Amino acid sequence: MAQTLEQALADFSPGLPFAVALSGGADSTALLLACARRWPGQVRAVHIHHGLQAAADDFERHCRVLCLALQVPLVVRRVQARHAPGQSPEDAARQARYASLAEAVLNDWPEVRDVALAQHADDQVETLLIALSRGAGLPGLASMPAHWQRLGLHWHRPCLAMPSLALRQWLQRQGQSWIEDPSNTNESFTRNRIRARILPVLAETLPAFRETFSRSAAHAAQAQEVLDEVAAQDLALVGVPPRIQALQQLSRARQSLVLRHWLRQHHAATPSTAQLHELLDQLAACTTRGHRLHIKVGQGFMAREAQRLVWHSTAAQS
Structure with missing residues (x-):
């Protein structure tokens, strides 16, 4: 009522x-x-x-x-x-x-x-x-x-x-x-x-x-709170910016979760589903020191620098 x-x-x-x-x-x-x-x-x-x-x-x-x-x-x-x-x-x-x-x-x-x-x-x-x-x-x-x-x-x-x-x-x-x-x-x-x-x-x-x-929305919000806690814990483990090898120890679902959390909290960036899937595929392929990575994510791009993932804003360069 x-x-x-x-x-x-x-x-x-x-x-x-x-x-x-x-x-x-x-x-x-x-x-x-x-x-x-x-x-x-x-x-x-x-x-x-x-x-x-x-x-x-x-x-x-x-x-x-x-x-x-x-x-x-x-x-x-x-x-x-x-x-x-x-x-x-x-x-x-x-x-x-x-x-x-x-x-x-x-x-x-x-x-x-x-x-x-x-x-x-x-x-x-x-x-x-x-x-x-x-x-x-x-x-x-x-x-x-x-x-x-x-x-x-x-x-x-x-x-x-x-x-x-x-x-x-x-x-x-x-x-x-x-x-x-x-x-x-x-x-x-x-x-x-x-x-x-x-x-x-x-x-x-x-x-x-x-x-x-409204009740369904509240259930979704409660579940998201739990996922945010898990993402924050995983981010503390993989570091800021994230270490590639540490990310690879997580399941694909948790990689997705922690990367979204990092981008949102530290760069106010939101990847599309397609961008995130491509990023996860490239992350899985990072098995050699020389593997390069450059993917558009939100209003910027993700790159590999040494053994970490970094995000650069294209807006800051324009």
């Missing part, structure tokens, strides 16, 4: 004071209003103005009016997110949004260390389905965590068990308006097609799909 907003906040224990990421849409409007009522005087708001659509100014105006009425301090940041080659505009905007949110909180409210985001159960299902469509592994299937640390802050998603409709119905009962994002009806975006076409069918066929899908 889906939570109510009051139940969701009863399970939410942020450090005080804390900030809410406020877009001006229904979800974040509901979250800010409920938080301001539950923790009066302890809530701050940050609005990120992307300038990506004509309605952006309407979102900002709504946020200013709402925060003035609630007596919630508001900071507005403007960002222009440019996507790199091969990166989607949505991913670029998301990364720019998080960076700008963190910068605003840390600069304007140094006493704040917690940020609440308004993603809900429908967002979680959409994220899981997109991950499945891309053939993602456990990190992708784990979808969105309810709590994590990044950029010096604690991030929270207290509404992950609530359907979008429940948030909108709650707002209507409060007599509170919001700004509707016109891009939500643009079905050129995969997430919008899932929302418009797939979620209604799932609701009819599998009425409890939000709860069961």
Whole structure:
């Protein structure tokens, strides 16, 4: 059974004071209003103005009016997110949004260390389905965590068990308006097609799909935590950068695991499945001192230097 907003906040224990990421849409409007009522005087708001659509100014105006009425301090940041080659505009905007949110909180409210985001159960299902469509592994299937640390802050998603409709119905009962994002009806975006076409069918066929899908994502996240621990232990054994001979003592599956972990933790690089398979094949063939290795991995390349694997960024050379 889906939570109510009051139940969701009863399970939410942020450090005080804390900030809410406020877009001006229904979800974040509901979250800010409920938080301001539950923790009066302890809530701050940050609005990120992307300038990506004509309605952006309407979102900002709504946020200013709402925060003035609630007596919630508001900071507005403007960002222009440019996507790199091969990166989607949505991913670029998301990364720019998080960076700008963190910068605003840390600069304007140094006493704040917690940020609440308004993603809900429908967002979680959409994220899981997109991950499945891309053939993602456990990190992708784990979808969105309810709590994590990044950029010096604690991030929270207290509404992950609530359907979008429940948030909108709650707002209507409060007599509170919001700004509707016109891009939500643009079905050129995969997430919008899932929302418009797939979620209604799932609701009819599998009425409890939000709860069961969320539970599967939580199981994947728990399994990934165990694998991260194993990868960290293996990386301590093979060294940084990894020693080829030490890697070869591991099974192919653990080689894959530790190499992904090393690249992610030390180089913020993510190899594709094809790149990783080629790398593992080449690693198995490294049986002589003179064997050379040069494979594209992420936005860089992997090479053999002496008895170790090293990764070089091509972006740093351009």
